[in-house]
Amino acid sequence: MSSTRRILYGAILNAVLTTLILAGLRLALRHQLDMLLLPLSFVAGAAIGGAGVMRRQGARWPEPVFAGLLSAILLIFVLRVAFPGLGPTSPGTYPGAIRDYAQTVLVYLVIGGAGAFVLPLFDPAVRRGGPAPSPSKVFLAALALVALLAAVELVRTGAWGGLRHAFFGLGVLVGGSLCALVAAGLGLLLTLVGAHDMGAWAGGLGLLVAAVTVVLWALTGMRWFP
Numbered sequence: 541m542s543s544t545r546r547i548l549y550g551a552i553l554n555a556v557l558t559t560l561i562l563a564g565l566r567l568a569l570r571h572q573l574d575m576l577l578l579p580l581s582f583v584a585g586a587a588i589g590g591a592g593v594m595r596r597q598g599a600r601w602p603e604p605v606f607a608g609l610l611s612a613i614l615l616i617f618v619l620r621v622a623f624p625g626l627g628p629t630s631p632g633t634y635p636g637a638i639r640d641y642a643q644t645v646l647v648y649l650v651i652g653g654a655g656a657f658v659l660p661l662f663d664p665a666v667r668r669g670g671p672a673p674s675p676s677k678v679f680l681a682a683l684a685l686v687a688l689l690a691a692v693e694l695v696r697t698g699a700w701g702g703l704r705h706a707f708f709g710l711g712v713l714v715g716g717s718l719c720a721l722v723a724a725g726l727g728l729l730l731t732l733v734g735a736h737d738m739g740a741w742a743g744g745l746g747l748l749v750a751a752v753t754v755v756l757w758a759l760t761g762m763r764w765f766p
Contacts, residue, residue: 557585712756
């Protein structure tokens with residue numbers, strides 16, 4: 541199977557897996573916290589699909605990244621049909637609507653492609669013949685970054701007396717999510733230009749920052765927007 545066919549196969553597999561995971565999570569959790577379940581489903585679908593296409597179809601790195609980006613495009617259309625309200629809506633007519641729509645689509649593309657960066661961290665099939673960043677070093681970097689965000693948020697909210705302050709965990713979640721998107725986007729860009737090792741490191745950092753941020757948010761009461 542050619543590289544193009546492997547990428548197409550992986551994109552379809554990712555899209556199917558992501559749709560099934562999202563449907564299952566929404567059913568189990570009764571549609572709560574959709575905006576967190578969506579990126580989780582994207583990452584899980586891309587990671588599982590990427591591992592599958594590497595083992596069953598002999599894909600090579602960075603083909604799973606390309607498959608993840610293509611699957612994100614497919615999923616934008618799937619979400620509009622199967623999960624109204626979760627995917628990017630059609631651009632409105634207000635000033636700047638096209639810009640806002642393009643930014644939203646870009647976020648979906650980053651999330652869709654970033655799931656493949658799970659593989660260089662933990663999948664032996666990728667680490668043997670592709671980038672292999674140290675999981676412990678990437679995790680420590682993610683932990684340090686989230687700790688810095690938490691310190692800033694503690695000062696901003698004046699929550700030194702208690703980490704369950706109404707806006708502390710939510711503030712860290714927002715800040716950590718933005719940092720994760722930037723790191724994952726940088727990882728995708730570096731991978732696309734051929735800097736696979738640096739790209740895998742940055743992409744893995746983005747994923748682990750997101751994971752640590754969500755854990756901290758859960759430990760501080762899982763406060764959500766009013």
